Amino acid sequence: MKLLISGRRGTLVVALACVAAVVFMIHSEQSYWRASTALEKMAANEELSVRTAELLKNLAYAHAGQVEFLLTQESRHLEAFGQGLALSESTVRLLELKFEQDPQVLSVLRPMDSLLAARQQALAQIEQCAGKPCRGEAVMRLRQLADGAPLNNLWASLAEMLRLEAWRIGEQRRQIGKILAIGRVGLIGLCAFSLLALLLYLHRTLKLTHQMQDSRRTLQDDRDQLKDEAAISTLMLTELTQHLLTAREDERGRLARNLHDELGALLTSAKLDAARIKSRLGGAAPEASERLSHLVNTLNASIALGRNIIEDLRPSTLSNxxxxxxxxxxxxxxxxxxxxxxxxxxxxxxxxxxxxxxxxxxxxxxxxxxxxxxxxxxxxxxxxxxxxxxxxxxxxxxxxxxxxxxxxxxxxxxxxxxxxxxxxxxxxxxxxxxxxxxxxxxxxxxxxxx
Known part of the structure; x- marks a missing residue:
């Protein structure tokens, strides 16, 4: 019964260890996917931050070219202005494609499309009116665009988006750190539980081994006891058999002696009496003499039968x-x-x-x-x-x-x-x-x- 209980406890410990391993595997897999998702988001946010910074740089480059042109009226500054606008537009298009599912990013980028388009129109108009009277009107329009409030709002929006992305990246880093910390704690817990389960299993195994050894010793003692009892029983049966055989041979000897001494003597006496009577009758009574001869033969046969029985009971030659x-x-x-x-x-x-x-x-x-x-x-x-x-x-x-x-x-x-x-x-x-x-x-x- 103790062996059965110990076996059940050992099985329960192993089952708990297996359940804990499965739970940790599920938790580890979930942590992996959460961390992967957070890393993807963090990479996207970092890319957004880089692209936003690049957009700010291009806008600043375009604005600097615009201001230099307005101050000096030199055409060479229009080239820098145009390059800045082109780079800014390509960056905006890339961000719109990358973050088309992010409404917050789109709310910042869409107003920028109109601002950049207005400047592109002004730049095109200036280039078309080179050396013509309309050039002054185009320059005046470009000056209005440089002093407008929408541009200031755009700068503020981009700066706010940079701060937002920096915050998102920080949150995602903290989330990844939290996931790693939870995984670390889970791994340590699993290792500790596994060690505990192993120790319990070894303890149960050792205890079960001792119990089995005790059972073997008890079984061996029982076997030795049964062997001793069987040996004693065999000895007693052997002695009983010997006693019965001896008693039977003694009884046969006694019967042989009684048959020889008593029955043999009676038959011999009867034979002698019959022979004496026959000799006295002589030939006076032939029928009686014949009967007496038959009686003598019967007695002789009985004596021979008695001798055979006596010899079967105990051979006289053995003693003689x-x-x-x-x-x-x-x-x-x-x-x-x-x-x-x-x-x-x-x-x-x-x-x-x-x-x-x-x-x-x-x-x-x-x-x-x-x-x-x-x-x-x-x-x-x-x-x-x-x-x-x-x-x-x-x-x-x-x-x-x-x-x-x-x-x-x-x-x-x-x-x-x-x-x-x-x-x-x-x-x-x-x-x-x-x-x-x-x-x-x-x-x-x-x-x-x-």
Missing amino acids: LGLVATLEILVREFAEAKGLEAHCDLHPVELASSTEIVVFRVIQEAITNISKYAQAKQIWVQMGRDEGWIKVSVRDDGVGFDSEVTPRSAYGLLGMRLRIEAEGGRLTVQSELGKGSLIQMLLPVDPHRR
């Missing part, structure tokens, strides 16, 4: 002749019954009596599996000591099976493995299709039988 002889008899009888060729390589070993019966049962189970599934023609049974262990193996040349797939006799193999492990040993099974099978047991040596 030992493990090697018992295994040889078991393998020989199996080979004779199934028509197989048996190979025995058995050596006396040091095993406890309880372990000997386990080895006998495991080999008996292995032989039973061979008879059911192997379709073998030969079997090999070996037993001997190998580097501190008792090594017992059963091998056949049958059809074998895939060891990666659970065979049909899986429960038989499981029972064999549990029997061997209960005695502190190991059981391995090796088999391949068409190459037979090998069952091998390793058992510890019984130190009390050395």
Whole structure:
């Protein structure tokens, strides 16, 4: 749960950082366009100021030529007057084209058109009346234009426009400075927020790492505990299996002894009584003698059946002749019954009596599996000591099976493995299709039988 909460908080921090980055990008883009617009306006205003100053200079040049002409009546001053007028008219036309959308600029420039046109007419009239009587009248008109109030108003308007443009340029510079200051503050804020978000993310990551490490340690502790509990449970199951197997073998031994001592004695006594009665009758009662012979045969069969049951419960040869002889008899009888060729390589070993019966049962189970599934023609049974262990193996040349797939006799193999492990040993099974099978047991040596 803590990991989930920490993960959500880390995701929230990253999301906030992304939102802040997007907001700053939008703000930066808007600031860029505002600054670009302000720079364009400032460039236009600066151009207007330059053109206005140029217009003032040209007008002053034209006015100076006009005044010099009026004072000296020399034609060479008319040339300067005409050049000043031409330059002023071109500047006015350029300003009107550039600032046709600015009514304040147009309100200053339009009256100038009439003033310049009147002077151009006067200049043309003077040039046309050169050496004629009308020249004086043209000069008088030019003098009236030089002394008129509209010219003074024009000068004042141009000076006011220069002051206005200077103010506009100042305002635009202040606006650009404000935009840059806001962008700077935004950049600093974004950097600070990004650093804060990074620190929070690193803190959450470190905390999450510690929590994951704690979770791993807790999980490992739980696994170790479960492993210990599983080991204890396995040990208890092994001990329980060993106890059950021992109890079953003890019960079989007890049943075998009871059958041998009590049932065997009763059947033998009945057989002897029947034989005694038959000998006393002689040939006096042929039918009775026949019945007694049948009874004796039935008792003999019962005694043989009882012996077989006793041998199945616990082989008497194991106690009387030992493990090697018992295994040889078991393998020989199996080979004779199934028509197989048996190979025995058995050596006396040091095993406890309880372990000997386990080895006998495991080999008996292995032989039973061979008879059911192997379709073998030969079997090999070996037993001997190998580097501190008792090594017992059963091998056949049958059809074998895939060891990666659970065979049909899986429960038989499981029972064999549990029997061997209960005695502190190991059981391995090796088999391949068409190459037979090998069952091998390793058992510890019984130190009390050395």
